[in-house]
Amino acid sequence: MEQDEQHRGTFDFSGRVNRDQRDLSLSFNGTVDASDYPHNLTAGIEQLNWQLQGADLPKQGIQGLGQLQAQWQEGQKRLSFSQLSLTANDSTLTGQAQVTLSDEPEWAIDLQFGKLNLDNLLPRNDVASASKNVAQTGQQSTRPRPVIASRVDEPAYQGLKGFSAALFLRADNAQWRGMAFTDVSAKNDESGRFAEYRRVAGETRRR
Numbered sequence: 204m205e206q207d208e209q210h211r212g213t214f215d216f217s218g219r220v221n222r223d224q225r226d227l228s229l230s231f232n233g234t235v236d237a238s239d240y241p242h243n244l245t246a247g248i249e250q251l252n253w254q255l256q257g258a259d260l261p262k263q264g265i266q267g268l269g270q271l272q273a274q275w276q277e278g279q280k281r282l283s284f285s286q287l288s289l290t291a292n293d294s295t296l297t298g299q300a301q302v303t304l305s306d307e308p309e310w311a312i313d314l315q316f317g318k319l320n321l322d323n324l325l326p327r328n329d330v331a332s333a334s335k336n337v338a339q340t341g342q343q344s345t346r347p348r349p350v351i352a353s354r355v356d357e358p359a360y361q362g363l364k365g366f367s368a369a370l371f372l373r374a375d376n377a378q379w380r381g382m383a384f385t386d387v388s389a390k391n392d393e394s395g396r397f398a399e400y401r402r403v404a405g406e407t408r409r410r
Contacts, residue, residue, distance in 0.1 A: 210237040225257035231269075244275040251289075261326055267291040280304040287314075292323045310368035319377040319387075327380075368393045382407060 206212030217230035233248040248271050256264035267290035274283045283301040290296070298314035374387040384407055 210240065223258065225255065228254045242277050247272045259326060261323065265291050265324060292320065294318055294320050294324060308366040310366060312368065313371045316374040319374045321379040322381065
């Protein structure tokens with residue numbers, strides 16, 4: 204990382220993480236502006252490259268590019284993400300998000316997929332089906348995670364406690380299990396222990 208006298212600088216990073224039979228390769232570079240810190244801090248990731256391979260993933264893995272802008276506002280205790288652009292295989296995502304760190308953190312997330320191809324992001328078969336295929340054909344499109352990597356059972360909806368969130372998702376085109384959808388949208392408001400799905404809509408089309 205390099206910085207000038209006005210506390211504006213550039214940074215770059217590259218690394219690799221391996222855990223639970225999954226391998227993540229990550230590299231990015233960007234800029235940071237701390238000239239008004241601690242009142243205001245901004246940063247931008249100009250070029251992000253990433254690749255994820257291994258267990259419970261499609262055989263070809265998942266890889267893509269990305270960029271985003273981030274800002275911390277001390278007075279409002281708010282962290283914002285804007286100009287988000289991310290690709291994952293042939294799926295594309297844009298949007299923005301922010302969180303206000305009050306006594307109960309408040310999230311607002313607005314994401315849009317130009318294309319969301321779940322068939323190219325998720326394995327088509329679960330672990331049981333994959334194991335059956337191995338026995339029958341000696342081949343396997345996905346590799347299950349080890350038993351020690353399984354999650355410990357938690358009470359239902361445990362993760363919904365302690366914050367509120369407004370989530371708006373849209374997808375111009377989506378594909379799941381060979382079915383094609385257009386103009387998919389979902390709106391969700393969550394507060395405390397309650398989640399309200401206000402709207403879910405979409406259209407299917409034959410391929």
